[in-house]
Amino acid sequence: MRSRTCVIGLGLxxxxxxxxxSAAGHPVSGYDASPDVRSLARTASAKWRxxxxxxxxxxxxxxxxxxxxxxxxxxxxxxxxxxxxxxLLSDVTSVKEPVRELVAERVPQLRYVGGHPMAGKETSxxxxxxxxxxxxxxxxxxxEPDIGPGQLDDWLSMAALVTGLGARVVPVSPGEHDAAVxxxxxxxHLAASGIxxxxxxxxxxxxxxxxxxxxxxxxxxxxxxxxxxxxGNAAAxxxxxxxxxxxLTEARRLLDKPDPVQALxxxxxxxxxxxxxxxxxQGPASELxxxxxxxxxxxxxxxxxxxxxxxxxxxxxxxxxx
Amino acid sequence: MRSRTCVIGLGLxxxxxxxxxSAAGHPVSGYDASPDVRSLARTASAKWRxxxxxxxxxxxxxxxxxxxxxxxxxxxxxxxxxxxxxxLLSDVTSVKEPVRELVAERVPQLRYVGGHPMAGKETSxxxxxxxxxxxxxxxxxxxEPDIGPGQLDDWLSMAALVTGLGARVVPVSPGEHDAAVxxxxxxxHLAASGIxxxxxxxxxxxxxxxxxxxxxxxxxxxxxxxxxxxxGNAAAxxxxxxxxxxxLTEARRLLDKPDPVQALxxxxxxxxxxxxxxxxxQGPASELxxxxxxxxxxxxxxxxxxxxxxxxxxxxxxxxxx
Numbered sequence: 001m002r003s004r005t006c007v008i009g010l011g012l013x014x015x016x017x018x019x020x021x022s023a024a025g026h027p028v029s030g031y032d033a034s035p036d037v038r039s040l041a042r043t044a045s046a047k048w049r050x051x052x053x054x055x056x057x058x059x060x061x062x063x064x065x066x067x068x069x070x071x072x073x074x075x076x077x078x079x080x081x082x083x084x085x086x087x088l089l090s091d092v093t094s095v096k097e098p099v100r101e102l103v104a105e106r107v108p109q110l111r112y113v114g115g116h117p118m119a120g121k122e123t124s125x126x127x128x129x130x131x132x133x134x135x136x137x138x139x140x141x142x143x144e145p146d147i148g149p150g151q152l153d154d155w156l157s158m159a160a161l162v163t164g165l166g167a168r169v170v171p172v173s174p175g176e177h178d179a180a181v182x183x184x185x186x187x188x189h190l191a192a193s194g195i196x197x198x199x200x201x202x203x204x205x206x207x208x209x210x211x212x213x214x215x216x217x218x219x220x221x222x223x224x225x226x227x228x229x230x231x232g233n234a235a236a237x238x239x240x241x242x243x244x245x246x247x248l249t250e251a252r253r254l255l256d257k258p259d260p261v262q263a264l265x266x267x268x269x270x271x272x273x274x275x276x277x278x279x280x281x282q283g284p285a286s287e288l289x290x291x292x293x294x295x296x297x298x299x300x301x302x303x304x305x306x307x308x309x310x311x312x313x314x315x316x317x318x319x320x321x322x
Numbered sequence: 323m324r325s326r327t328c329v330i331g332l333g334l335x336x337x338x339x340x341x342x343x344s345a346a347g348h349p350v351s352g353y354d355a356s357p358d359v360r361s362l363a364r365t366a367s368a369k370w371r372x373x374x375x376x377x378x379x380x381x382x383x384x385x386x387x388x389x390x391x392x393x394x395x396x397x398x399x400x401x402x403x404x405x406x407x408x409x410l411l412s413d414v415t416s417v418k419e420p421v422r423e424l425v426a427e428r429v430p431q432l433r434y435v436g437g438h439p440m441a442g443k444e445t446s447x448x449x450x451x452x453x454x455x456x457x458x459x460x461x462x463x464x465x466e467p468d469i470g471p472g473q474l475d476d477w478l479s480m481a482a483l484v485t486g487l488g489a490r491v492v493p494v495s496p497g498e499h500d501a502a503v504x505x506x507x508x509x510x511h512l513a514a515s516g517i518x519x520x521x522x523x524x525x526x527x528x529x530x531x532x533x534x535x536x537x538x539x540x541x542x543x544x545x546x547x548x549x550x551x552x553x554g555n556a557a558a559x560x561x562x563x564x565x566x567x568x569x570l571t572e573a574r575r576l577l578d579k580p581d582p583v584q585a586l587x588x589x590x591x592x593x594x595x596x597x598x599x600x601x602x603x604q605g606p607a608s609e610l611x612x613x614x615x616x617x618x619x620x621x622x623x624x625x626x627x628x629x630x631x632x633x634x635x636x637x638x639x640x641x642x643x644x
Contacts (some may be wrong), residue, residue: 302524
C-alpha cells in the first residue's frame, strides 16, 4: 500500500503543506530542487522524509502534490514520469486549465486532480511555512462535468485529504476556476499596479491615505511573480480585463455628462451591492449526494465541501445563505 | 476683534473640527442645517456656541470654515453673504477648483483659502467626531502662484490654525490638488467598484481573499457620496481615468502576446517601484522663506508645512528624502 503523500517544491505553500500533512498524521515525503531548501527542511523535523531526487521522493507515494511555479512544471512532470510514478497527482498552481493541458500532454498515464489553495502571505520560502496556513482557507479542487467514477473517486480522495487540513474544498471546473481567480486576484493586481504607477508624484504620495493604501497594496508584490501569474492565466484574464475596461469606459462617458452624479450613483451601485454582500453568510452544512453535477453546482453557487463521508456516497456541504 | 472660528456643517469632519479647535483653545461657534444635529452638538459641550442661524453663527467670527457637501455650498455661501460676513473663509471640500469658482461667483467680496483635510472614517455624523482626527493628517491649503501679500497672509493664518491642530499643511494650487486626489482617491474608488461589480458571482465570492478584500474595500462606501465626490471632480478625474484605461489597454495588448511574462514584468515594475517607495521617508524640518513659489514647490515635491513662524516670514517645512 502506497500511503505516503509527497510534496514536490518546498516554498511557502509546499513547506506549509508538508507541515500540515505531517501534523494531521500523514506519512509525508518532500523534495525541492534547491539543496539548501532540502537541507533546511530535513533539519527542521524528523517527522518527514526529504528525498535527494524526485524519483526517491515519489517512490512509495500514493499521492504526489506539486507545489512549484508554473514555469517549473514541465520539467517536474517529466521527472515524475521518468521515475515511473503511476498514482494520483495534484498541484497547488494558481491556474488550472494550463496545468490540465500540461498534464494531459506530459503525463497522460497519471490520474490528476487539480488544486489551488487560496492561501498566501507577504513572506515566502520554506522557513515562512505554517502548518495552519490552510485552516479555513478555500481550496479549489477541479473536476469536469463528464468525469467517470474512477476520477470522481480520486477527487474524493483529494477532498478528504484537504478537508482533513481544515480547508473548505470548492469543487470547480478548470475554466470556471481560471475565470474566477482572474476576477478576484489577477484583476486586483492589474488595477493596483496601474493606480500606483500613475499616482507616482510627490504631491500624490503626501495626500494619499486609506483608499490609495488599500487599493494599491498588492502592487508591492514581486513584478516577476505577478507577471507569471497573470501571463499564465492570459486566456481567462484577457476577457475579464476587457470587461473591466468597458465598465471604466462607461464611467468615463458619464463623467462628461453635464450632471453626472445621478448616473454615477447607479454605476457605483452595482459594486456597492456586491461588496456589501461579501463575505457571504454561510448556511448550515447538509448532506449532498456525490455527483459531478451536484458538486459543480455547489461550487458555482458559492458553496464548499467540509467533509467526505466514510462510504464516499455523500459529502457534507455548506452553501451561502441567499 | 473678531477672534471666533466658526464651523458650518457639523458632520464627521465639521464635528471633529469643532472639537479639535475647541481643544486647541480657540473660541468656536458652529451651525448645522439639521435642528437635531444642532441640539446634539449643543448638549455635547458648553465650550462651543451652537447658533440657530448662519447669520448668528458668523456674527463675530474672524474665520468661517465650511464643512458641508459640495451640493450644499451655493446656498450656504448665499447665507453667509446675506449675513454680511466679510472676513476669512475656508472649507474642507474634497475638490478645490469647483469651490474656488463657486466662491468667486457667489461671494467675491470674501477672502478665501481652500482647504481639504485628508481625513475620514468608515462612520459619519457629529457623534462619530473625534478631536484627534487631524493629528498627523495631510491638510491641503490652496494658493495660486500669483497671489498678493494679503492673500499670502490669509494663507498663513489658515496654515497656523491647522498646524496647531497637528495637521501637515500641504501648499497646493486648486488644479494640482484636484488632479492629485483624482489619482489617490477617486480612481481607487472607480477601480474598486468596477472589480466588485464584475466579481459578483458565488464562486468568486468563495475564492476571494486578500487581494479582493483590500482592492475593493472602498466599494463599500455609499454610492451617492462617492458619485458626488467623483462627479464634482469630473474635470480632473476624466483625464486621469483616460490614462488609467490606456495603461490597462496596454496590459491587455501584452496578454495577447505569445510569451507575455517578460513584457508584463516590465509593466508591473512601474507600479511596484512607486508602491514600495510609499509612504516616503521624511527629512528633517527646515526653515523656508514664505513665498507662493517656494510653498507650491514644497507641496509639489511631496513636502508640507509643520509650523508658521510668529513673524510670518518663514515656515518650518518637511520634505521627503529622495
